Amino acid sequence: MKVLSCCKINLMQWHINPKYAMVVAYLAFYMWTLTHGFVQFSRDMGYPVRPWLFPVFPSSVNLFVPVYLSYPVLISDAPFRNSHQQFVLLRLGKRNWILGQLLYLLVLSLVFTILMWLLTWMFLLPRLEWGLDWGKIIITSAYEHLADPYGVMTIMCESIENVKPLAATAWVFFMMVSVNFLLGEITLLCNLWSKKGLGAVLTVLLILMPFIIWVLAASPYAITKLSWLSPVSWLDRTMLLHSNQNKPSFLYAAIMTSVLNLLLATVSVGTIHKCNLDTEE
């Protein structure tokens, strides 16, 4: 109960701190820019759009990375020590307090992922139709690139090959929550134990890694081995399970994020009693 109330106090900050509203506004405007063209394309083609842009989005690295860079803004001040937290700390004790912060990071990861999922189909509503297949619009966009003149996001054909949309969505959803949580834990530990700001820098670097891999893969100096160390790349299904290209497998990605999440959570809880928690503004 104490852990829950600590998490609730952080959630209440969403009303007060303008950065949350700013991130939501940024995501909404950005996603509108990427998706609204599908409505006109769908009208011109005469077919409805299916709501499955979410699982193909991480494959368009150059478009996905700028969106994902808004996540460090939300977590950069983890463990969210402000002037009120000193009283919370006194009442709850360090252990409950850090558990509350971890729970909050998990909730934040979940909310961010749900928001991303919602925004990938919300602006398609005038032409949206639910169905368990990819639909003609997404397939045509991926293989023929006929939607490109409408200014929509590029869909990589590899991202829809040999997979059902529901399975792909489930994978990206699970991985996004796990990776978000992992990034939150990294920031939290860095901010607790080293100079403030290092966590945000590390998180930004981790988010930029898929872009670096993408850029270097196109150049003669390809270093695809980086994908083994880049959790954000594991959201992109096309980066996984290409045994001939020495890329990580789905199992590796799932186990690695889960193990790292557990390990970092244990380290956070196990070492918090040694940490000097001065109040910060």
Next chain:
Amino acid sequence: MNHEKKHYYKVTRSVCVELHRAILSGTFVLEIVLLLAWEFANFAASIYDLSWLKQASIVTTFDAAVSNLSALARLLLPIVTVLFSWSGETDRRSRYLASAIQRVGLPAYCAAKVLAVALSAMLVVFLAETILVFALMFSGMPLRPWYPMDNCQYYLIARKSVISFIIVREVISSLTAALSAVFALTLGAFLHNALASMIGPLIAYYAWDVAAFILKIPSNGLLLDCIFFSQPFPDPVFSAVWSTTFMITLTVLLGKLYAWKVGKDEYT
């Protein structure tokens, strides 16, 4: 007359102090490093294979580095705010703002702050892009591509003089940076939150995009994509004049808004 002279002296002195604070800091160097990485990312994203590299020229590579919209070109807007998004809030919290206003007066402080933020944002972008140009020159790249250049991205200017092309593009990028930095400063005065003001320019950019679509704005001259990163009109000289005038006007208006907000907060 004497009073006017005194006022200008105060503004000049305050600008010098603010510029000194902005430029002689680790953040300024960090900003240059970030911008160099940004330029490299934009340029590297346009390398498809070895044959592309063999065809590359200073004009096309420089253009890709500062305006590749299919890479991270738009991230220029939040990157340049790293240097300033904290400064307004830090001044307010450390009571530097109150003492500076007491010392030189509100108009002088605000004018100095806006000028210093705009000038240092321009300087940091100008330096980073000049370093890139020198690096490209030392790499032995040809000045122009071997194929005929279209009338876009100010390439017509490059046909006559590559130096003029680079100066025009650097001025436009620098003014974009100044506009973004002053926007972040102004937003910071309203929100009192550094992180929120850091992503503010990017939000405004996309919001403008949405508004332009809804209002069906017919001219490229009012689209920020065209003004910041490409050539809005067929005539490159008119485009350059239009873009610089547009950005300077917006920067001045935002500066006035900043002064109004700071004055309102301090005297109420």
